[in-house]
Amino acid sequence: xxxxxxxxxxxxxxxxxxxxxxxxxxxxxxxxxxxxxxxxxxxxxxxxxxxxxxxxxxxxxxxxxxxxxxxxxxxxxxxxxxxxxxxxxxxxxxxxxxxxxxxxxxxxxxxxxxxxxxxxxxxxxxxxxxxxxxxxxxxxxxxxxxxxxxxxxxxxxxxxxxxxxxxxxxxxxxxxxxxxxxxxxxxxxxxxxxxxxxxxxxxxxxxxxxxxxxxxxxxxxxxxxxxxxxxxxxxxxxxxxxxxxxxxxxxxxxxxxxxxxxxxxxxxxxxxxxxxxxxxxxxxxxxxxxxxxxxxxxxxxxxxxxxxxxxxxxxxxxxxxxxxxxxxxxxxxxxxxxxxxxxxxxxxxxxxxxxxxxxxxxxxxxxxxxxxxxxxxxxxxxxxxxxxxxxxxxxxxxxxxxxxxxxxxxxxxxxxxxxxxxxxxxxxxxxxxxxxxxxxxxxxxxxxxxxxxxxxxxxxxxxxxxxxxxxxxxxxxxxxxxxxxxxxxxxxxxxxxxxxxxxxxxxxxxxxxxxxxxxxxxxxxxxxxxxxxxxxxxxxxxxxxxxxxxxxxxxxxxxxxxxxxxxxxxxxxxxxxxxxxxxxxxxxxxxxxxxxxxxxxxxxxxxxxxxxxxxxxxxxxxxxxxxxxxxxxxxxxxxxxxxxxxxxxxxxxxxxxxxxxxx
Numbered sequence: 312x313x314x315x316x317x318x319x320x321x322x323x324x325x326x327x328x329x330x331x332x333x334x335x336x337x338x339x340x341x342x343x344x345x346x347x348x349x350x351x352x353x354x355x356x357x358x359x360x361x362x363x364x365x366x367x368x369x370x371x372x373x374x375x376x377x378x379x380x381x382x383x384x385x386x387x388x389x390x391x392x393x394x395x396x397x398x399x400x401x402x403x404x405x406x407x408x409x410x411x412x413x414x415x416x417x418x419x420x421x422x423x424x425x426x427x428x429x430x431x432x433x434x435x436x437x438x439x440x441x442x443x444x445x446x447x448x449x450x451x452x453x454x455x456x457x458x459x460x461x462x463x464x465x466x467x468x469x470x471x472x473x474x475x476x477x478x479x480x481x482x483x484x485x486x487x488x489x490x491x492x493x494x495x496x497x498x499x500x501x502x503x504x505x506x507x508x509x510x511x512x513x514x515x516x517x518x519x520x521x522x523x524x525x526x527x528x529x530x531x532x533x534x535x536x537x538x539x540x541x542x543x544x545x546x547x548x549x550x551x552x553x554x555x556x557x558x559x560x561x562x563x564x565x566x567x568x569x570x571x572x573x574x575x576x577x578x579x580x581x582x583x584x585x586x587x588x589x590x591x592x593x594x595x596x597x598x599x600x601x602x603x604x605x606x607x608x609x610x611x612x613x614x615x616x617x618x619x620x621x622x623x624x625x626x627x628x629x630x631x632x633x634x635x636x637x638x639x640x641x642x643x644x645x646x647x648x649x650x651x652x653x654x655x656x657x658x659x660x661x662x663x664x665x666x667x668x669x670x671x672x673x674x675x676x677x678x679x680x681x682x683x684x685x686x687x688x689x690x691x692x693x694x695x696x697x698x699x700x701x702x703x704x705x706x707x708x709x710x711x712x713x714x715x716x717x718x719x720x721x722x723x724x725x726x727x728x729x730x731x732x733x734x735x736x737x738x739x740x741x742x743x744x745x746x747x748x749x750x751x752x753x754x755x756x757x758x759x760x761x762x763x764x765x766x767x768x769x770x771x772x773x774x775x776x777x778x779x780x781x782x783x784x785x786x787x788x789x790x791x792x793x794x795x796x797x798x799x800x801x802x803x804x805x806x807x808x809x810x811x812x813x814x815x816x817x818x819x820x821x822x823x824x825x826x827x828x829x830x831x832x833x834x835x836x837x838x839x840x841x842x843x844x845x846x847x848x849x850x851x852x853x854x855x856x857x858x859x860x861x862x863x864x865x866x867x868x869x870x871x872x873x874x875x876x877x878x879x880x881x882x883x884x885x886x887x888x889x890x891x892x893x894x895x896x897x898x899x900x901x902x903x904x905x906x907x908x909x910x911x912x913x914x915x916x917x918x919x920x921x922x923x924x925x926x927x928x929x930x931x932x933x934x935x936x937x938x939x940x941x942x943x944x945x946x947x948x949x950x951x952x953x954x955x956x957x958x959x960x961x962x963x964x965x966x967x968x969x970x971x972x973x974x
Contacts, residue, residue, distance in 0.1 A: 317362040324355040328370040349396050349622075371613075382454035382518075389538055391433060391447040391481065393613055394596065394620040400575060403597070406619045407571040410599060413608050413616065417570070420600040422547040423577045424565040426620055427533060428591035429485030430514045432460065434534075436478040439470040439951050440935055446517065450613065459517050460484075462526035465533075469935040471558035471950035479538035480559060484513050487589045490529035497828055505667065509591050527830055531590070534559040544603045558950070567600060578621060585623065594622040626687040628661070629699060630654040634679050635666065635710055637717045641745035642825050643733040645716070645723060647672060649683070649695055656687050664693040669712045670730045678707045718742075743777065744770050746823050750778035754829055755821035756810040760803045768792050778821070779879040781807055782886035815842065815892045822880070824870045826863045834859060835867070842880065842890040846871045901973055902930030906939055910953055911946035913966050921969075928973050936961065944969050 312320070331348055356371045358364065365371075397403055411417050433453065435443040444460030445453040460466055463484065470478065486494075486509040494512065495505040506512035516528040534554045536547075545553075548567050555561050564581065568574045574597055585592050599605055599617040608617040634650040647666040654661050664685050666672050675697060677683065682699040712732055715722055721736035734742070747766045751758035758781070769775045774788050784807065789800040813821075819842070820832035827835070838856045839845040845867070853864035870876050884890050907925050909918050909932060916924070921944060922932045936943065936955040943949075943956040943963045956963050964972065 314362050314364075317358050318364060321355060321358050321362075321364055324351055324358075325366075325369060328352060328355065349398075382456060384448070384452050385443070385445055385455045386452055387433065387445070387448075387450070389479070390450045391431060391453070392450055392610060392615055393447075394618055395614045396594075396620045396622050398622050398624065400578075403574070403619065403621055404571060406597070407574075410608060410617065414604055419604050420546075421568040421571070421574050422565060422598045422600045423568055423574055423581075424535060424547075424596045424598070425562055425581060425585075425588075425592045426594040426596045426622075427483040427485050427562070428508070428510045428593040429483040430510065430517060432482050432484050432517075432532065434460070434466065434480040434482065436470055436474070436480070438476060439474050439955075441466065441468050454518070456517055458522045459519065459525040462522050463530045463532050465531050465560045467558045469558075469952060472556045474557050474951060475539055477539075478557070480534050480554070481536035481538075482532055482534035482559075484517060484530050484532050485509060485590055486513050486529055487531060488591065489589065494529060532560060533562045535561070535596075544601070546602065547598055547600045568597075582623065592623075594620050596620050626656055627684055627696065628654045628656045629682060629684055630661075632677065632679055632681050632683055632695075635672070635677075637713070639716065639718045639734055639739060639741040641742060641749055641823060643735055643739065643742055645712075645732045645734065647710070647712075649677070651685065654685065656685060656693060661685060661687075661693045664695050666695060668730045669710075669732065672710050676701055676709070678710055680707045738776070740770065747775065747778045747781070749823050750821045751781075751810075752821075755817055756813050757817075758803075758810050759806045760799065761806065765792075765795075765803070777879050779882035779886070782811075782883070782888075811887045811889070813889060815889050818842070818883070818888055818890075819845070822870070822876075825866045827867065831859060831863060836892050840892045842884070846877070846880070899927075899973070900929040902928040905930045905941045907932050907942050907944055908936050908940050908952055908956070909944050911949035913944070913946040915966060924973065942969075 328348070328351055331351075352371060355369070359366075359369065359371060395406075397406065410419075431447040433443075433445045433447065434441060441457070441461065443455065444457040444466070445455055447453055461468065488509065491506070491509040491512055498505050506515065512528070513530055516525055516530060519525050519528075535551070537550050537554055548565075551561050551565055564584070566577050568577060578595055581592075581595055597619050599608065605615070605617040608615070610616055631652040632649045633652055636648050636650050638646045638648055640646060647669065649664040649666055651662055651664060666677060675695065677695055677698060681701075684696040684699065685693045686696045687693050713723070716734035716736065716739060718741045719734065719736050719739040721734050721739060723732040723734055725732055736742075744763070744766050747770070748761075748763055750756055751761040751766070761781075769784075769792075772792065774784065775781060784804065786797075786800050786804060789795050789803065790797070795803075814836070816829075816833040816836035819835055820827065820829050834856050835845055835853070838853075839848060848868070850861065850864040850868050853859060853867055854861050871880075902925060907930055909921055913921055925932055925944075933940070936952050936959065938959065940956070940959075940961050943952060943961055945953055945956075945963055945965060953963070955961075
């Protein structure tokens with residue numbers, strides 16, 4: 312390759328990597344894997360160095376994504392650098408060799424920490440209170456997302472213990488697997504595209520403009536580094552302990568290692584452990600443990616020389632697609648699924664993989680009979696990554712979505728510009744079964760004993776056609792069913808009867824209105840007070856509710872304008888279900904307008920129980936001590952809030968004082 316050819320390839324790689332960076336950091340929709348990105352980046356760096364074609368704006372000189380124009384940009388006092396990556400043990404040994412050569416000795420240790428597959432975050436605390444939260448951005452500048460980060464419950468608004476006047480914290484925002492899967496299910500029910508993985512979901516959520524919407528996303532946080540205004544030589548191990556003492560969450564999986572051999576041992580242990588963790592981890596970060604050696608080792612323009620990330624290989628396997636089947640969702644969405652030849656992947660046997668929608672199938676050109684790569688990285692449900700040999704001549708014809716529903720034969724339709732095909736037949740059997748199962752689910756009417764198998768039997772035997780029919784069942788109808796004895800039949804009928812006591816917001820959620828989740832159902836119940844008022848409401852009045860937009864309002868009005876839906880709802884009223892919001896249980900007004908702050912551990916109450924008692928008597932609880940605070944309710948090990956309350960002459964109560972106050 313001559314210099315001209317190298318320049319052409321460099322331009323091609325820079326363009327590709329810039330697009331990949333934008334898709335990853337700004338759009339939260341990556342189109343290439345981390346490993347492929349790193350391979351292209353490595354190729355680009357080698358070409359730039361070999362032919363002396365460096366550019367200060369090259370992706371090889373940049374840390375992450377550009378700050379967003381939607382938020383105020385802030386300068387980081389200390390750059391948030393990224394890490395060099397390696398995927399093999401030889402390169403890790405080379406890292407160790409470079410460290411020893413630069414230091415000219417081996418009198419140091421390593422700290423191995425799990426690497427979270429999330430979004431890097433910077434926090435700043437002043438006088439113990441959260442003053443700033445920002446994204447990494449390009450390493451030098453990031454987005455001020457303080458308002459959004461205040462909604463993340465893992466991030467304390469006030470520090471505990473003997474904290475310094477100013478504290479800079481580095482950490483990672485992430486989502487747990489199960490919470491991510493539930494959120495994606497909810498998005499698909501709403502007709503929205505599912506997120507690619509927890510990492511991109513977290514990044515996209517933190518860039519939302521409405522903090523209330525951010526609060527509804529299941530974002531978690533781990534801290535892993537701190538910077539003090541008064542620099543003092545610390546070890547990484549000491550930093551982790553200090554973070555815990557200040558009340559910041561720290562992942563328990565970190566290990567001090569005497570040398571690189573112990574690091575390798577830790578890697579092997581965590582390679583197996585990662586499958587059992589509730590969150591995604593894409594590798595292990597290896598750092599020189601002692602701060603005093605880090606300055607000597609220094610850094611490049613984008614990464615420190617005293618740390619490296621060892622990346623785990625994505626969990627992939629190769630198998631054959633036997634067929635493409637279609638699933639009918641509760642709200643009529645048709646989801647294509649790859650029926651696979653069974654293959655072992657990440658410790659489980661995989662036989663099916665979601666193909667999401669017709670457009671996704673055509674984009675990847677997936678056909679029955681194809682040999683494909685399936686992956687479980689960042690997903691609970693496996694997905695098809697690519698076709699192994701798309702150019703072979705004996706392939707089956709491209710997949711075509713049928714015109715009719717596979718379950719009931721009703722014509723399929725697309726709503727607006729939505730990519731999903733839907734069956735709009737209200738009597739489609741799979742939809743009926745799933746609507747009834749949703750109605751009976753724990754977060755809705757919580758009918759114990761009414762699982763999918765029982766629902767399937769009830770529908771198959773013609774005993775129920777919708778969820779309102781549940782309240783007409785009797786024991787004589789149930790006893791002939793398979794595995795339904797006298798006692799189980801009576802238990803089921805008792806559970807159905809008990810469900811009549813569920814609150815109005817649970818009933819609204821149970822109805823299965825498109826776009827109406829638990830939070831929206833609660834907002835609707837609080838706003839309208841009765842089911843009748845909600846039924847009569849128009850789109851304008853529903854849209855006036857905070858955090859409810861026109862799309863949800865239209866869906867609610869459309870649901871209640873349907874005669875068959877109205878008939879079912881009024882049948883539920885006749886059965887005696889709750890159609891009116893319960894009045895807020897407030898015992899007295901003894902604490903009216905009084906603001907409390909809680910600290911420490913109370914002998915007989917959890918923090919949640921104490922908060923409930925305060926609110927029952929008209930008071931309010933906030934997280935940090937200020938001039939507006941009336942009382943500090945303090946238990947054992949009260950921390951810094953106690954001292955602040957003393958300094959500001961705020962009344963401090965113990966548990967007995969508090970109980971006397973509300974008696």
